[in-house]
Amino acid sequence: MILQIELIIDFLISVILVQFLFQFLLTTFVPAYILSFFIINWDDRSQLLKKTYLINLTSAILSALIGNLLTFFTLGTSMILALFFSFIFSLILKTIYLKRLPLGQIRELSKLEKGKILLEINDLKVYYPLVGGLLKRQFGTVKAVDGVSLNIKTGETLGLVGESGCGKSTLAKAILGLVPIEDGEINFKEINVDKDDYSKFLRQKIQIVFQDPDASLNPRLKVVDIISEPLKNLLGITKKRELRKHVLKLLEEVSLKKEHLDRYPHEFSGGQKQRIIIARALACNPELIILDEPTSALDVSVQAQILNLLKDLQRTYGYGFLFITHNLAVVNHIADQVAVMYLGRIVELGTKKQIFANPAHPYTQALLKSRIKVDPTSKDIKFVIDGEVPSPIAPPPGCHFNPRCVSDARTKECEFDAPHQMKIEEGHYIWCVNPPKEISSNELTMIEE
Ligand SMILES: Nc1ncnc2c1ncn2[C@@H]1O[C@H](COP(=O)(O)OP(=O)(O)OP(=O)(O)O)[C@@H](O)[C@H]1O
């Protein structure tokens, strides 16, 4: 008799357990898991999440438990509650998980708040050692960048102008962590830029567009693969379908179309190639884009298209641009701030209006006067700046510009004294030994170094 009662109890317990398991697993846990799976995977960003099954499991177990406990295991209502909680939990867990990812991994093009300091360069020095001989001894130094200080803000373009060899590209290379810094510092959003510790975040946020599109594009890769590369390497996107979808979005940003996805670089014009390079730079959702002579290989009408494209992108997304060029007309078109560089040093800094309407440094004045103007009555082109740029291996002492300076302000001291910073007006500075003649000294503010 007792044995029979025990058997009946055992049977009832197993029925309840099976019922419980059935109820828990099939009517609440499984539906909650499926719903959670769809919510976690429903948009592109799901690929950025790792171990998503853990989010699904957590969300489904919690939802099934709450659903059953609140309804005392009532079939039907427990399932509805479990689905409801699964929806809420998976959304919350996904948001928390995405928030914890490093900023740059969210790959949608984001809009930046304008006017925030992006890049700060303080007294930067970059020297190249000159080595030679059998023992590879150092016999000299090229002071390519010699004490440069600059700031770049979001939504703004800093135009960097100067003659060939004055150190513009070296400055860009230092920002990209490609050359070692001798002295001074570069900070990108308060992160110190260091060649030996150049993080993935910096590689993502600081992009460059070079002058020669042919040299920048691998001729053996299709456009889709060229633009997919940074998406794979820096953002970890692997699904082919997702890559194509995202590359297409980027191509559309630079006014290229779906039919361009599977073409090779040689099937494009120079302007289109430069658009592909810009799309590749945008792929990582950058904040600072360095443009090193991006339009000098293009004809005038295509130049204008690319400049307008860059301006539109900046207006929409708030990128900061460092625009390097020899071409003053291009600077006038695109820049907000202008820095004039001569032999490794900044000689004048100001807004575009200040530099073009009121150039105060003798070098800037000469540079602006030496612009070639189309004059049908004159057969000669007059170059106002005489002589060659001196060698950066042995720059002239005092002011580096002194052998070529024809300003009335030039004195004997220019050959010995180092130029110092003078404030012409708010935001407008020059580095010179003497104040410009046309500006009285009481209008100037000398800045102590
Ligand atoms: N790897 C290097 N080793 C030694 N000297 C170098 C090296 N790279 C550049 N230089 C020298 O550093 C100086 C600055 O070069 P940089 O390329 O920065 O000039 P730039 O202003 O960009 O010129 P351009 O307008 O012609 O592009 C030049 O005198 C150049 O010869």
Ligand code: SF4
């Ligand atoms: S410091 Fe002297 S030489 Fe140099 S730019 Fe000024 S005036 Fe000319």
Ligand SMILES: [Mg+2]
């Ligand atoms: Mg250069």
